Amino acid sequence: MGGRIGVPSAFGGGVLSITTSGFEVGEGSAAYSRRSGHRLQLLCSDLSGIPRGQQVPPADNRIPTGRVAVLSPHLDDAVFSLGAAIARASRSGSTCTVVTVFAGDPESTAQCGWWDRQAGFGSEGEAARARREEDRTACGLLGAVPLWLPFGDATYEQTVEDGQIWDAVAEAVRDAATVLVPGYPLAHVDHLRLTRLTLERDLPVQRIGLYVEQPYAKRHAGRRAWRRPAVPDQLRELLAQPVAWTSLAAERRDRQAKHRAALAYRSQIPLFGRGRVEALGRLLIRRVALYEAIRGGEAVAWLKEP
Numbered sequence: 001m002g003g004r005i006g007v008p009s010a011f012g013g014g015v016l017s018i019t020t021s022g023f024e025v026g027e028g029s030a031a032y033s034r035r036s037g038h039r040l041q042l043l044c045s046d047l048s049g050i051p052r053g054q055q056v057p058p059a060d061n062r063i064p065t066g067r068v069a070v071l072s073p074h075l076d077d078a079v080f081s082l083g084a085a086i087a088r089a090s091r092s093g094s095t096c097t098v099v100t101v102f103a104g105d106p107e108s109t110a111q112c113g114w115w116d117r118q119a120g121f122g123s124e125g126e127a128a129r130a131r132r133e134e135d136r137t138a139c140g141l142l143g144a145v146p147l148w149l150p151f152g153d154a155t156y157e158q159t160v161e162d163g164q165i166w167d168a169v170a171e172a173v174r175d176a177a178t179v180l181v182p183g184y185p186l187a188h189v190d191h192l193r194l195t196r197l198t199l200e201r202d203l204p205v206q207r208i209g210l211y212v213e214q215p216y217a218k219r220h221a222g223r224r225a226w227r228r229p230a231v232p233d234q235l236r237e238l239l240a241q242p243v244a245w246t247s248l249a250a251e252r253r254d255r256q257a258k259h260r261a262a263l264a265y266r267s268q269i270p271l272f273g274r275g276r277v278e279a280l281g282r283l284l285i286r287r288v289a290l291y292e293a294i295r296g297g298e299a300v301a302w303l304k305e306p
């Protein structure tokens with residue numbers, strides 16, 4: 001399968017190139033593997049309004065080296081957001097740790113929060129155990145090491161002090177040279193809390209970066225994926241200067257590794273829409289990939305560099 005088709009003007013016009021695998025980004029066009037005309041139309045609708053001649057931002061070819069820690073509020077955020085960058089860094093010799101802060105208590109017999117209940121779990125412990133296994137599989141596919149902190153997410157209404165969370169986070173990233181935290185859109189209270197804690201305190205690491213969170217950035221952007229991410233107002237006063245977003249270079253094999261890893265979160269995928277988990281997962285990941293193709297890749301904003 002391959003070729004180029006005209007995109008209806010209702011969907012922004014231009015040309016969509018069809019190839020047999022993955023995205024290839026050219027000048028203002030995206031290539032995408034599709035067998036279903038219906039789904040192709042759905043994806044074309046995502047392209048609606050892209051200015052003609054839209055250039056993909058240049059990607060940053062520098063790979064985070066040494067020990068890299070990606071702070072993930074929940075069990076899936078880091079992989080959905082930075083899976084390709086993690087895969088690339090890992091195969092280039094970096095040691096990548098995915099630190100999930102609100103990974104739940106696997107020993108707990110407490111009733112589920114509403115999110116985990118929707119996913120079909122009966123207790124906090126059952127959810128934490130199953131979701132950690134999904135994360136173990138996903139991280140393994142990217143060459144990363146998972147590290148889980150036992151805090152409950154916001155749906156558990158626990159009263160954990162900021163200081164308690166921060167002490168555990170600081171210990172978890174103690175050896176890291178680079179630490180990445182969520183940066184956009186920060187629409188979830190747990191994501192915002194973790195990033196606020198990181199910015200309020202001073203981590204003794206060489207590099208700190210904000211990352212664009214998926215699939216929320218895609219959802220937040222709707223059909224305006226070409227627009228730059230923006231740091232929420234609540235955090236601006238904690239930043240010394242305006243941030244500049246940079247796309248992270250990745251190869252097709254890294255994007256494919258991310259795709260496979262994201263599909264490991266089988267309990268979470270049904271919560272993002274309706275449909276069979278396999279089909280919904282593929283659609284979800286491809287929509288994220290389309291957003292990233294338009295934006296030039298997964299993105300970070302470096303706050304502190306050596």
Ligand SMILES: [Zn+2]
Nearest residue numbers: 073074077188
């Ligand atoms: Zn999350």
